[in-house]
Amino acid sequence: MNRILSQKFRFFTFISICLLGYVHGYNLNITYLAPYSTIDEPLSFTTFSEFLIANGLLRFRIPILFVISGYLFAYYDNRSYTDSIKKRFKTLIIPYLLWSAIALLFTFLLQLNSYTANIVKEAGIDQFGDNRPYLEIGWKGLIGRWILAPIAYQLWFILALFVYNLMYPFILYCIRKVPIIWMCFSLLIWLVSFQIFIFDGQGLFFFSVGIWAQKKGLFLEKRPEWLSTGIFLILFIGLCIIKTFMAFELEPNTGTTFFTLMLLHRASVICGMIAIWYGIDPIIKKTVQQKWFLQISNYSFFIFALHVPLLPYLMKMVILATEGIWMNRLLSYLFVPLLVILFCVMVGSLVKKYFLRAYLLLTGGRGY
Template identity: 30%
Template sequence: MNKFLSEKLVVISFISILLVVFLHAYGPDVTLKSNSGSLGFFYLLQLFLSQVIARIAVPSFFFVSGYLFFINYYPNKRSYIDKLRKRVKSIVLPYLLWSVFSFAIFYVLQSLPPFSRFFSKDLLTSYSLEQIVGRIILRPIAYQLWFLKDLFLLCIISPALYFLTKKSYGIWIVILAFFWSLNYSFFYIVRIESLLFFSSGSLFAIYFKHVLVKTNDNSLFTKSILLIWIILSGLNSYFIGAGTSNEGITLLYKLGIIVGMLSLWNLYDLLYAKNLIKQFSFFSNSFFIYVFHEPVLTMIKKGLMSVFGVTSISKFCVYLIAPVSTIVIGVFLAFFIKKKYPKVYGFITGGR
């Protein structure tokens, strides 16, 4: 992989992490209607950012992960075992570590009277040992960890994915895209979205790796695709807010995700061509922010709501302040741990 693509993947991963935090900051209890009965501005803006724009983040992660997994993939037992061994360190161990951490944090908070009032459901203090183990392994408190679980399962079945992609020349991915576009899932090991975009990454690693290492500085194309994405995002936000749902709306929503991913990818190239992209050291902290942001984000939201009260404006302020605060805390904490305890940082981030 050349330097350009390596730096590009780092930046896109960091942007995707920021989008994930805002996605999880979404609060569906924001007032839906204004006094005139129309959709409220704060509600629409929150939908636009979290439920439409930010939805490109997870597919982007799986695409990048699939590409990186298969870029130097050899269909033999030794290569397969070697890759799985590395993923145990980079995926499984962080998954278990952060799952235990998030469970412990919530358990302690629910046990302390000053904080227990913030929890009315899912009381961990009443769990049996079997429930605790199940919650840590299968349903982490830090719910964003589902991505790591799906990712490792995809790595396990990677020989089958390689065979299907190689032999069908990617045709089977088109079939996956068709079912994904209709919200139909027939694959019960992982989410179909995970399977589709991880496999799409494998397609580019196997057949089109030369495409990704080139810059596309076509300004007109990039600006056009960005404009289309903004228009699609506005329409999708309105349809979601209005509760409009049919196959056409679903297809429009999924099209918006694909166009959004393409927009982000090409926007980087355009900014790079104009020397407007700089590499900052905190870009490399993406994984830490990802595993750290929950349950911290939820705790900050609960704390801010208790201070600001419950109004439409206060909810929206919390929606903006909580994710930004979480990201800033995550960046500074990552820098601190990495500088003071580099081995600890490496362990909790799977060697990243």
């Protein structure tokens, strides 16, 4: 892999993970934003801005991370499949289980105090929709949350990525033998948000794009001359704005609303990926040469793994504490995620300095 592409991968990995803070840091009444989500609170500058950013302008990140992951897995597939899966178990599943357990323990400790227990309940981020104290839920419920539905809900990406790694020989076969059929099939799975048990179809198409790009030698470093990033940027922003207005106006829980918002969301993601990937090369070139970037980007995985559930709990605490203050929701949205990201970097640096073996275990050996 050449240096330009390597730097591009590092930049987008770090930026995409940092932006997760602003995707997960919204303080709208709805606790989970899906592509088809509608908003049941009044349209205001705050609600419009948060929805536009969290469920529109920043939604290109995870697909880009899957493209990078697919490319890198294909790039290093000279290793035996067994060795690759063993390595991925160490770098993905072990951190997944450790961070899921840490999030459960953190939440449990908060539930022991009446004030913080109310914060946990008000945040409402349990994936099973049961925000009772864990003492009431019991061990069976905790095991399910530890393995299948972490309170640190961003960890779904790790589990999905590991499943795609397991599927790699099949995906590669399809890309080589029936590329058009496979890409259309995986695109359809993404369009309809297909999911069953631990298989999540949100990233399969983009993981496949990464494999296809690596095997076909596609030129990802620079923008093709025929491609206009300006047009895609206009489409990206325009579609996000239109979708945001519709989320406030359309009737919720109808088939028409579902498909309208879903198609607008998917189209905006594709346009955003193309516009951002090829449109900010000068920024990437300048940023990756900065000393601060080289230092902080080492803690990308720590930011990814630690920011939830800390962020939604802190956000809820700040919102409740600042009720009555003008623009408190928007100001909280702008600053609380940034504070959490900086806190994650600080904790990561301290763990790396004083508990290196634990750091390597928690990150799967990344950033060292």
